[in-house]
Amino acid sequence: MSAGAAQRTRAPFGVRSLRLSGRSEHGAYVVLRATDLDGPPPQPGQFYMLRTSRHWGAGTGERPFLPRAFSVLRATPGGSGLELEFLIEAVGPGTERLAELHEGEGLTVLGPLGAGFKPPRTGHRPVLVGGGVGIAPLAIWQDELQPAPFAAVVLLGFRDAEHAAGAELLSGAQVATDDGSVGHCGLVTDLLDAELDAGPPAEVYACGPPPMLEAVRRLCVERAAPAQLALEAGMACGFGACFGCVVPTARGLIRLCLEGPVLDAGALTDETFSVPAMGHSG
Amino acid sequence: MSAGAAQRTRAPFGVRSLRLSGRSEHGAYVVLRATDLDGPPPQPGQFYMLRTSRHWGAGTGERPFLPRAFSVLRATPGGSGLELEFLIEAVGPGTERLAELHEGEGLTVLGPLGAGFKPPRTGHRPVLVGGGVGIAPLAIWQDELQPAPFAAVVLLGFRDAEHAAGAELLSGAQVATDDGSVGHCGLVTDLLDAELDAGPPAEVYACGPPPMLEAVRRLCVERAAPAQLALEAGMACGFGACFGCVVPTARGLIRLCLEGPVLDAGALTDETFSVPAMGHSG
């Protein structure tokens, strides 16, 4: 088995329809909670393909049609099963439809999929860097990381205050906003830059829009800090069937749904983030 | 202007979204009520093209896509506009979606469309014959018909008791059911047959499944009773644009949405009801 095997929980074969057990709003974001009776606990950084069990389609441009990929935000054992949480930013017909789902309605899921985060190397302190809705996989990762020997440092960047409301989903986060309305005025990579200078060697975990990930990658290469980046790509299937989600890496084009979404920064190249992307907001 | 002009109220140009002000169930049928702020009062026998304002699509077979035709069941002046009512039997993806609409949600309508019923000739008593969901246009017609010199006779046929619950939407109806669970065990045309023998000459108004309309037509030809039949055909547009809704008549193929849906029985031929139809249930 490969080194990444531990970060991959296998998915039940086929979609299953879960009941939405909760829905909450956090500024620009919606958190959906659904009860998973049959699924195994996911690894932090893994994702699910989601769609609403009814009326998935007929939105703007007669879409959505395919399911959409979402990082697991949290997974906690509940009374009747696993409580899965997802963080949704409505940016198009699929996310809009998901964001309007009501408690009690059905959420059709496939997952957990992909490979998640690997634990920090010995002696390295975890530094979590999130941008926008990319904070999602960092929440479950913060939950699972041991507080000792190092508590995780959490650095989050957002566009404005409305988005920065998402920071409440993690604990002890330092925040940067583009418009300075909350925290540091500027980029979250400014915070990372400073953080890399402070204390023992860092292992960086990052998820966010492509320009942010590219900046994190460059910074970590410069500082020789190991980094694991959770990427995005347009996905049709999520389980390696369509060959659609490729990203350029040092090993050539790889299927992100299968080999990622978490990839070592060292495996990436200058081209990785040059592909027209899903358009995440920071 | 042609003789039928009076039975045609012109529609506002373009669809409008109405708010659903009520929804009730009557056995196998659902009645939707919506407040029409801008539309003119329809003529009995006219119809509307309906769709839900949201999530019209993505049902069984990735349909519906086009709007669906519905006879107006009733139109009554309300506090803030006209209260339009429609009778829905869920038989496929479009009617299923409409039938699940909730109060307060949007109903997108185009109409009133087509030409409705003409008043009975002098000295003729109106006999209304409905089958299944075809009772809809007869309800508004019964409301509008003068009680003198003749009260309308209402004969309704249904499959079973669940469907016969729809009879409560008209007053004083005689009912026939296929399974004999309510009223006469047999066809509504049995009732019509008897009714044509009783009293002064009848003018028949009928709406229902093609075999019923064909039986009514033959009966009325035999008895030389004038009859106005409200037909159905698959429609894409409802306003004469697609040339899709043709039915064979003595004048050749005519667009039902434009020349009908109410047609004089005398204009029809043996072929009229031979076209694979929408599959109304009796």
Next chain:
Amino acid sequence: MSTLFCGLELEHPVINASGTFDAIAAQRVFGDALHESFPFSAFVSKTVTLEPRQGNPAPRLWELPAGLLNSIGLPNKGLEGYLEQDLPALAALPVPLIVNVMGFTREQVGKLISTFARRGEVAAMELNVSCPNVETGLIMGADPEEVSRLLTLVRPLTDKPLIVKLTPNATDPAAVAVAAQDAGADAVSLINTIRGMALRPGTDQPWLGGGTGGVSGPAVRAIAASQINSVRAAVSIPIVGMGGVASGADALELLDAGATLVAVGTESFRDPIAGARVAAELDVLRARTPFSGAS
């Protein structure tokens, strides 16, 4: 957003697709409002043939995922009937009139073209060589040489703009477009409907009275965009783009693919004023991205 097309100055770049809007019927249904807010910047008639046609037997429609399958079969009153009964009413519309014609022989097409050439009410003609419901349409329009021979005969018969409507049911629509351009067409329009079929559920018999039919609507838009793009690369004459346009964004995509005008077809069935909505949405989008789809 006024648009110049083959010498016609149109108020905006959105017209109707032939056979998807009957302005005379619409006036009966909607009254004067039709003229007051006419949704298209030019009106294209349903295909006119020399002789009257009943069209195909019912049923003529089958709903598809995000689309429509039809086999209408080109019912029309024939040339005489059109001239007498329809032309006066269509000439009164507030926009230029484009007459769509089709013939079963080159001579028939010639007769139609030369007749309309003499009518001042007619601003331009669209030549339907692409209807998948009628034998000839398919064959003429799929073969560059057929189109070339046809145009050579009929092009000299009129000074009015002549638009050749291409069939998508061809291995290489761009080659047909080149043949049309070389033989003097002023513009091409595409796509017509794509040949499709539905079976009566649970049987091996076709649902449609006409057997096969043509697919239209959002389901075909990406196919239309591709064909428009490849025709754009092959010819320099203007293109009327159509196929699944339901919004300003869709219209912009076909314009960006290479069209000068876009036509709205099936979407008008869902809303008779769809054309006006598409034009308005397009206006907003173009104001946002000023470099895009400039006419």
Next chain:
Amino acid sequence: MSTLFCGLELEHPVINASGTFDAIAAQRVFGDALHESFPFSAFVSKTVTLEPRQGNPAPRLWELPAGLLNSIGLPNKGLEGYLEQDLPALAALPVPLIVNVMGFTREQVGKLISTFARRGEVAAMELNVSCPNVETGLIMGADPEEVSRLLTLVRPLTDKPLIVKLTPNATDPAAVAVAAQDAGADAVSLINTIRGMALRPGTDQPWLGGGTGGVSGPAVRAIAASQINSVRAAVSIPIVGMGGVASGADALELLDAGATLVAVGTESFRDPIAGARVAAELDVLRARTPFSGAS
């Protein structure tokens, strides 16, 4: 509901469409459950070429109304890589293996066919002459003579069933099917994806890294049914029908149109066990209408 196809006894008539299910990847993701409830009655590999291919640059996907536009570009490990890395795992699947091959020259196809002809793991071969993403695919498959020449060369190289996969981007797919049959094909399969395109919103540049792509999904089903029906009328060899099958009713429609097997493609992306659901729904429908689609 067991089905006989070219001498293979299959448990039901639903297989996968080439390139839409990677059984090796699926095993990594879903584990043993994949083998325990394998959704298809035969497994068709993604297209194998002689040399390894990276495929097209990203982005490769664009969502359409009721459909998908893709330009994957046939990435694969090449013949050697397939034989070494994939064949052993695919041979272990609980169903017969059909290898899909494509070559850029007739000689390449010959090499592929003769190699797989000698492999006991391979039950049948599907010859892709129809992929719209790679120059040759389009040209070979659209021309009856090209197909005839190709088959004449490669048919003698194997006793195994040879299925020719047709392109829908042709004026007359039935003529190509006839050519394939006459040159010894055991079956034909259709439709492959239909050429389509999407533009990067607000620009005149293609969204897809490969420029154009292929349309699949429910949006193309009526087009598939029509082509299957016209091929059925022209040839007597069995047909593998595909294009937009998402339910048992869809599968039944393609069977009734003339197919012996149906393949599920895009729908597997929405649910990896879609094939099994389609087969089960089909079973129920056929029990209701016993005369329909008998194999």
